[in-house]
Structure formats: C-alpha cells, structure tokens
Amino acid sequence: MSHLPLEEIVxxxxxxxxxxxxxxxxxxxxxxxxxxxxxxxxxxxxDQGLAAKVLRVANSAFYGYPSRIASIKDAVVxxxxxxxxSLAIAGGxxxxxxxxxxxxxxxxxxxxxSIGTAVCAKVLAExxxxxxxxxxxxxxxxxxxxxxxxxxxxEHYDRVLQYCAKTxxxxxxxxxxxxxxxxxxxxxxxxxxxKFPLPIQQAIRDHHAPQQEPLSDxxxxxxxxxxxxxxxxxxxxxxxxxxxxxxxxxxxEWQALRPCFAEIERLNAAAxxxxxx
Amino acid sequence: xxxxxxxxxxxxxxxxQTEQIKRRxxxxxxxxxxxxxxxxxxxxxxYRLREVQ
Numbered sequence: 001m002s003h004l005p006l007e008e009i010v011x012x013x014x015x016x017x018x019x020x021x022x023x024x025x026x027x028x029x030x031x032x033x034x035x036x037x038x039x040x041x042x043x044x045x046x047d048q049g050l051a052a053k054v055l056r057v058a059n060s061a062f063y064g065y066p067s068r069i070a071s072i073k074d075a076v077v078x079x080x081x082x083x084x085x086s087l088a089i090a091g092g093x094x095x096x097x098x099x100x101x102x103x104x105x106x107x108x109x110x111x112x113x114s115i116g117t118a119v120c121a122k123v124l125a126e127x128x129x130x131x132x133x134x135x136x137x138x139x140x141x142x143x144x145x146x147x148x149x150x151x152x153x154x155e156h157y158d159r160v161l162q163y164c165a166k167t168x169x170x171x172x173x174x175x176x177x178x179x180x181x182x183x184x185x186x187x188x189x190x191x192x193x194x195k196f197p198l199p200i201q202q203a204i205r206d207h208h209a210p211q212q213e214p215l216s217d218x219x220x221x222x223x224x225x226x227x228x229x230x231x232x233x234x235x236x237x238x239x240x241x242x243x244x245x246x247x248x249x250x251x252x253e254w255q256a257l258r259p260c261f262a263e264i265e266r267l268n269a270a271a272x273x274x275x276x277x
Numbered sequence: 278x279x280x281x282x283x284x285x286x287x288x289x290x291x292x293x294q295t296e297q298i299k300r301r302x303x304x305x306x307x308x309x310x311x312x313x314x315x316x317x318x319x320x321x322x323x324y325r326l327r328e329v330q
Contacts, residue, residue: 228321242313254316261324 003180004153010189012152019194022047023092026085030134030197037081038073044088045072053091053274054084062270082133090118090140091274097147104158105150105235111275112232114140119268120229121222123260128250130218138203138215139222141196143234145187145204146171149179164236171235172208184208210246217246229261231268 019027022043029035045051051072058075059068069075075084094111118139125135150157156179164174175182188205196204199215206216207223220243226232227239 224317228317239314239318242317244313247313254320258320258324261321 003178004156006181006185006189009149009152009181009186013148013186013190013193016148016151016190017096020092020096022050023089023096024195026089026092027137027194027196029085030137030200035081037076041072041076041081041084044084047092049095050088050091053095054087056273056276057087057270058084060270060273062266086118086122086133086136086140087271087274089137090115090271093140093144094274097151104154104161105146106233107147108275109233110143110147110235112272113226113234114143114232115271115274116226116229116231116264116268117142117219117222119264119271120225120231120260121218123264123267124218124222124225124250124252127256127260128218128252130214134197134199134215135218135222138200138219141187141191141200142204142207142219142223143183143187144190145183145185146235148186148190149175149183153179161235168238169236170208170238170240172240174236182208208240210243210249212249214249217249220246221250221252225264229264 018024025040025043029040044054054072054075055069057063058079059065063079065078069078072084097107118136121135121139122132124130125132146157149160160171160174160178163169163178164171167174169177172182172184184205184207188201191201191204199213202211202213203215203219206213207219210216210220224240224242227234
C-alpha cells in the first residue's frame with residue numbers, strides 16, 4: 001500500500017460535513033471581543049441534545065452547586081460563558097463524529113483520551129497563567145486528525161494500528177510509515193478548513209513537536225501527561241516523549257505538578273459525562 | 278491498568294510482554310536519557326501510591 005498524497009487527504013476533508021452553525025459561531029467567538037453572550041447561550045439552548053450534555057456536566061459533583069442548574073442561561077450565570085462554551089464545543093464535536101465508526105479504532109477510548117487531554121490542558125493552563133478554556137478546546141481537538149484519517153481511509157488506518165501494535169512505536173511514526181503523513185498535519189488541515197482560531201490550529205499541528213507557541217507547549221505537555229496518567233487510549237499505549245524545551249517554557253515546577261493530578265482526575269470524571277447519553 | 282499475577286499468562290504471552298517492556302524501557306531511555314520521563318513517571322507513581330495508602 002503506497003503513501004497517500006496530502007492533496008488526496010485534503011480532498012477527502014472537503015467531503016466531510018461542515019462544522020454545524022452553532023459550533024462554527026462558538027469557535028469564531030474565541031477571537032471576538034464584543035460577544036453577544038445571551039444570543040450565543042440561547043443558540044446552545046436551542047440544540048436540546050447539546051444543552052443536555054452541557055447541563056449534565058454542569059450538574060456534576062465536580063462543580064458541586066447546591067441547586068440544580070436547569071438551563072444554559074443559568075449555567076452561563078453559574079459557570080461563566082467560557083466554561084459553557086468549551087463544554088458545548090466538546091459535546092458538539094463528539095456528536096458530529098458519533099455516527100461513523102470502524103472496528104479497529106476504538107472511538108470511545110479515543111474520546112476518553114481527547115477529553116483527558118483537554119482536562120490536563122485546562123488544569124496546566126490554570127497553574128501556568130494561560131487561558132484554560134482555549135486550552136480545553138485545543139486539548140479536545142488535538143488528535144482530531146486520527147479520527148479523520150480513520151473515517152476517510154479506514155483500510156490504511158487499520159494498517160497503521162497494526163503496525164503500531166507490532167512495532168510498539170508511537171502512532172505518529174506508524175502513520176508516517178504507512179500513510180506518509182501524520183495525524184497532526186491532517187488535523188491542522190481540518191482545523192484550517194473549519195476556521196478554528198489560529199493558536200488552536202497551531203497547537204493541533206505542533207502538539208508532538210512544539211515550536212515555542214504557548215498553546216502548543218501546553219498541548220504537548222497535556223498530551224504526554226494524559227498518556228502518563230493512562231486516561232483513555234488514542235491508538236497506542238506508550239507515553240510519548242516530553243520535550244524538555246517545551247516543559248521549561250511552561251515554567252511549572254515538578255512540585256507544583258503533583259497537586260494537579262487529583263484535580264485532573266476529578267474534572268475528568270465530570271467532563272467524561274459528555275460521552276454518556 | 279490492572280495488576281495481574283505472572284501465572285495468569287501463558288509462557289508465550291509472558292515472553293511477548295517481557296519483550297514489550299524491554300522495548301519500552303529502551304525506547305524511554307533512548308529519547309531523553311530517561312531523566313525527564315523518569316521524573317514524570319515517578320510523579321505519577323507517587324500520586325498513585327498515595328491514593329492507595
């Protein structure tokens with residue numbers, strides 16, 4: 001089986017469904033300063049499935065509010081718009097990819113890893129003075145290229161998974177060997193097509209090889225941490241190597257990392273409710 | 278990840294797992310001499326041990 005030209009992969013991306021209108025508006029809103037929050041909240045509320053997912057997380061033990069949060073409007077008041085937006089984007093993207101599935105690639109384990117990385121990114125962002133909600137969204141989407149390749153080229157991707165299991169390499173190495181491109185580049189192409197904010201596009205592209213962009217450094221560390229904590233599975237078990245340069249740029253002491261673990265596991269239990277129902 | 282007794286595996290499975298562990302340790306140390314990843318794994322292990330105590 002020969003390598004796939006990037007043009008062929010990009011061609012397949014054009015055939016994927018566009019991002020839903022609500023999700024596209026929510027993604028766009030990261031770069032807007034004059035947000036019409038009530039209008040955006042009401043758009044989330046109109047999508048009943050999406051609203052139910054957000055409210056399930058908002059009412060989880062992690063947030064611990066004494067009375068039940070019954071509407072998206074209430075959730076915005078209690079959790080803040082940024083929090084609600086990142087949960088809505090997560091719920092919407094998971095929903096968008098829920099119908100397609102192949103035997104070889106474990107979608108549930110994939111989303112568990114994506115949510116786990118989103119949570120790791122959010123907690124690391126909070127501890128390093130970065131934007132936690134942008135970090136959460138980038139974390140959720142960092143591996144989206146794997147899903148796209150599995151949907152678009154299922155036979156090729158089965159071979160990637162088999163190669164990975166046989167040689168115990170990282171999935172990126174197997175993708176380059178079998179397909180000629182890796183999920184980071186494919187994810188970046190999709191992020192461009194779906195007009196994600198630039199820092200999120202870059203973080204998706206560079207999460208295995210961070211290039212001094214703050215969000216890419218954060219995404220790199222969050223992905224490694226999620227693997228080390230054994231949350232979900234994104235196609236291979238080994239923990240990918242942590243870049244010393246990226247870690248240094250985060251300026252997070254090892255001692256400060258330890259308290260993050262319990263926080264990550266608690267928030268991950270809540271965010272994983274996005275996968276139920 | 279569940280901890281299983283070695284006797285739960287067949288000799289072939291045990292041998293395959295041993296080889297896999299060897300490859301992973303080798304891979305870990307080849308990447309950065311083990312220093313940074315060693316620190317990360319130690320931190321996670323300490324956290325897990327504290328959890329079960």
